Amino acid sequence: MPASGTNMPRINGNRLWADIVATARFGGTDNGGVTRLTLTEEDRHVRDWFIAECRSLGCTIEIDRIGNIFATYPGEDPSLQPIAVGSHLDTQPQGGRFDGILGVLAGVELIRTLKETATVLRHGLTVVNWTNEEGSRFSPAMMGSGVFAGASRLEAIEAVRDRDGTSVLSALEAIGYRGETLVGHLGFAAYVELHIEQGPLLEAAATEIGIVTGVQGVRWFDVSISGTEAHAGSTPMAQRDDALVAASEIVLAVRDIARRHPPGVGTVGFASVGPNSRNVVPGSVQLQIDMRHPSEAGLDQMQAALEQAIEASHSNIALRHIWSKQPVVFDPAIVDAVRANAAALGLSATEVVSGAGHDAAHIAGICPTAMIFVPSKDGLSHNEAEYSSPEECSRGADVLLQTVLQIDLK
Amino acid sequence: MPASGTNMPRINGNRLWADIVATARFGGTDNGGVTRLTLTEEDRHVRDWFIAECRSLGCTIEIDRIGNIFATYPGEDPSLQPIAVGSHLDTQPQGGRFDGILGVLAGVELIRTLKETATVLRHGLTVVNWTNEEGSRFSPAMMGSGVFAGASRLEAIEAVRDRDGTSVLSALEAIGYRGETLVGHLGFAAYVELHIEQGPLLEAAATEIGIVTGVQGVRWFDVSISGTEAHAGSTPMAQRDDALVAASEIVLAVRDIARRHPPGVGTVGFASVGPNSRNVVPGSVQLQIDMRHPSEAGLDQMQAALEQAIEASHSNIALRHIWSKQPVVFDPAIVDAVRANAAALGLSATEVVSGAGHDAAHIAGICPTAMIFVPSKDGLSHNEAEYSSPEECSRGADVLLQTVLQIDLK
Structure with a gap:
């Protein structure tokens, strides 16, 4: 059972928001959006930022051959597989500041909070940045998590080319993110992804948290x-x-x-x-x-x-x-943990099935997985006007933290 | 009243068909169609052919400033305005051999028949080729008849340009068909246009002649x-x-x-x-x-x-x-003449309203006008597969001849 409301550790919403603002400059557009296609110079800059930030917090960094980045904050028991959180830092052309980005930056903020409160988990906590979730430069979308979960073969994906004829392999090498780690070599105890809803349901229902039970x-x-x-x-x-x-x-x-x-x-x-x-x-x-x-x-x-x-x-x-x-059904125990922790935090929450695809849909095939949604203003995403408020982002990260803490207890 | 069936003069269907085949070589396509856009070299060639043919039959030729050609076979009484027949010799890109062309060539064949049978009309008989009925190179369609009937101003139309920036005026000059005659200067006692139906009704009803009562x-x-x-x-x-x-x-x-x-x-x-x-x-x-x-x-x-x-x-x-x-209603007396002569020739006929626009719709505003349709195979037109059989063309020209003879009697 989750801890009772007032004693629960909270993330620092201001810090999280500052990171959202800070990373939005990598590929930032005049209209307040972000154009940061996968494996471009802009993507390299945000990846460099992510690694520097996580290293400074004491994380070890692993990069696999498809460019997925794993920043692991150590736990008490190195024999346990880490708990993973994360999402993706790439965007659509004229995309927004939140889609994917929130999930990665919330992971960084979780580690800061653990460090600040001297909380040591039993499991390590890995923050993942998956390569090419958006699929707008190289097809298919959810490429990094797809290779990681065995849905695609690495060699086939490396050969995929963009419209200019550049292959995934050369793009990885060009920005220095073709890593050494074999793809899928790492195992996780669980994976939890915080994401914006990209739809209008939560806002329409004035609900703070979406308990994502699966993907259509x-x-x-x-x-x-x-x-x-x-x-x-x-x-x-x-x-x-x-x-x-x-x-x-x-x-x-x-x-x-x-x-x-x-x-x-x-x-x-x-x-x-x-x-x-x-x-x-x-x-x-x-x-x-x-x-x-x-x-x-x-x-x-x-x-x-x-x-x-x-x-x-x-x-x-x-x-x-x-x-x-095929439809994906998320792990009932983690879904229950999300529900219980949203309630313990005094947040309104509702069950939703994701209409959009996510990296979590691939990862659900290899470890217990779930997702947490926060509202999207006017349901917009893949759009420069994409917006979730500082409070909405902060609440989502708090639920993510509590869910990780609860998974760690087992 | 029309003459009784067997004594009625008939046009020579073989000669008419030979002309259809002969003129189809000007802009002829590999698939048996014609690409002869208005005021192009192909159009110049068919215009030259038309004038040479009519001159050889004893016609006088007038060309007006918009390139409309009037070939007049003289009548007995020069004080009477001529009866006009005709249509257009231009086609759509990848168009057919009949749309417009039949009406002009049938006019030529009428004159041959009059000459051969030493028939002298009271009125002159003018065969008209209207410039740019199709409108695919220069907009609007029915351009020559529109200027003739006062629906468009000559100066505005001369300035219209095609996609390459060539004006109507330069195109007329380039092929040598900017004539001297003031547009609309000529007056007609009546105008009768033979045309293919461009629709499926006559074929579906196994009807030989369409008595066209107006234009939608x-x-x-x-x-x-x-x-x-x-x-x-x-x-x-x-x-x-x-x-x-x-x-x-x-x-x-x-x-x-x-x-x-x-x-x-x-x-x-x-x-x-x-x-x-x-x-x-x-x-x-x-x-x-x-x-x-x-x-x-x-x-x-x-x-x-x-x-x-x-x-x-x-x-x-x-x-x-x-x-x-606006809808056009054709002259009831000429429509009656078409009906009576089709019957006298023993042809099945039905009243139709033209769904397509025609030069006759403009000319109806300035003199008594009507149209005669013949069947279109599968209703096709603006298409290389456009087809009306030699017999169908010949029947239409016979009705046209009888209608002209009847108008001449009045």
Whole structure:
């Protein structure tokens, strides 16, 4: 059971906020955001800052071959695997100051707090910066944690190139972050990731903490609709085979299917019309669909409903399932610890399933894992206007600290 | 009343077909189509051919300042304004061999037939080739007939430029077709245009002749939908403001409105989605709408229904009415003549309203005008596969000849 409210150690919210401000200068944009793509000079600067800060606190540093950084504050019992916290320091182009960054900087602040209060854990505490969570320079996203957890092969990932033809391997070498440690060589007793919600639920419910019970599964579909291009004036309505009309019915079907399978979501984010001319009945439309649900069964039902909607259509429609990611369920004991500690700290909290992917989704495959969310103003992220207040960040870090302390007790 | 069937003079279908084949070599494509954009070298070649052919038949040639060509076969009474027939010799890029071309070549064949049978009309017979009906190089379409009928000012049109920056005036001069005649200086007793249907109705009904009673009016609208760009994973369905969902409802509303206002048609031919990424809920969509109806009252009702559908939407949608063209009703006496002569020739015929615009729609404003349609295979046009059979072309030219003879009697 967690300690009672007033005696619980707290992190220093001002220090944490100062770090958020300080690191935002690496790739900082004029509009208050950050452009810090993975393995660029800006990324090198923030990595250097992170290592210097952790070294000064007495951490040992390990860097693996894919550039993941592990800063470990020693525990009492070196035979125990460390407890890990962390996230990622890379951003999207014109991204924000919080996405990923909060989780790493909160880890640094946890170590400061332990040191300041002379708290010695049984386990070591490792703060991790995962390489290329965002995936905007090199695909796939969650690259470092994916290789670490065995979801991708190192050699294949090293060969991935960006738009300029630079490989991951050369980019790692160029910024001096191709480490020596074999990827996945380290083991953790547990992994807990603090992150901004990147969605509107917590703010809408005026809730301070999100108890993340898992990550939604994802299925991606490509839809190709073949109609008949025709003159918009001389083709009567009854004789049309309008690909955009058929596409519109699918867009609405995807929306309806998601509504019928809560808490699933379904999005048609991409549409391309051919020939795309005002006075020509569209002959072809391409759509890209993203469907998510916390359970595999839910995804199966949503996919079946989509297939049915397409079959029921009178149009010539081809559906291709091009990619999927299974749902992740986080470790119930750590999820319980997050819930109990938020309550002990007097914070309002609600269970959420992450709609976005996270490094924690990979790490959940190799050790007990969970996540903690704090609110995102207007649900915004991947955006320079991304914002969580100093108090919101501080509360999240406090819950993270208490959760680590509780895991350490076992 | 028309002459009875067997005694009626007939055009020579083989000669007409040979001309279609012969002129298709000017800009002919590998796939059996024609790319002959207005005022290009290809257009110059077919214009030269047309003038040479008509001169050899004894026609006088006039070319006006916008490049419209008038080849007049003299009649008995020079005090009467000539009867005009014709259409256009320019094509769309990768267009067909019939659209416009049939109407001009049928005019040439009419003159051959008159000459061969030593038939002298009271009126002169003028075959017209209108400049730039297609509008794909210079906008607007129906340019030459528009200036002729006073719908556009010559000076404004001369200044219009193509994508390479060439003006209409320089293009006219470059191919030597800026004529001397003042545009609109010539007057006609009547104008009759033979054209392919460019739609599927005649073929579907196995009907040989379309008696064209008018041209649909057109209204163009631009629609701008502002939603909220959001993460496709972390934004619950209930909290979305998805611009593509709203756009899809409008696409279906346009379809439904047109169905409720027969014989009106409604098309969303253009859609552009922002940011158009699979895993981002669309934040904006632009649509372009084309609505047509044979009556102004029908267009008013369709527009009101569209405004109502947009008002009823929960989304932030701006509708702009950007262009319109009033419906055209052709001269009832000439329409009756077409009907009577098709019947006298033993041809099946049906009344149609043209969905596409034609030079005849402009000319209807200045003299008694009508059109005759022949079937288009699969309703195709603006397409290399555009096709009407030799028999179909020949029947249309026969009806044109009889209609001219009947107008001449009055």
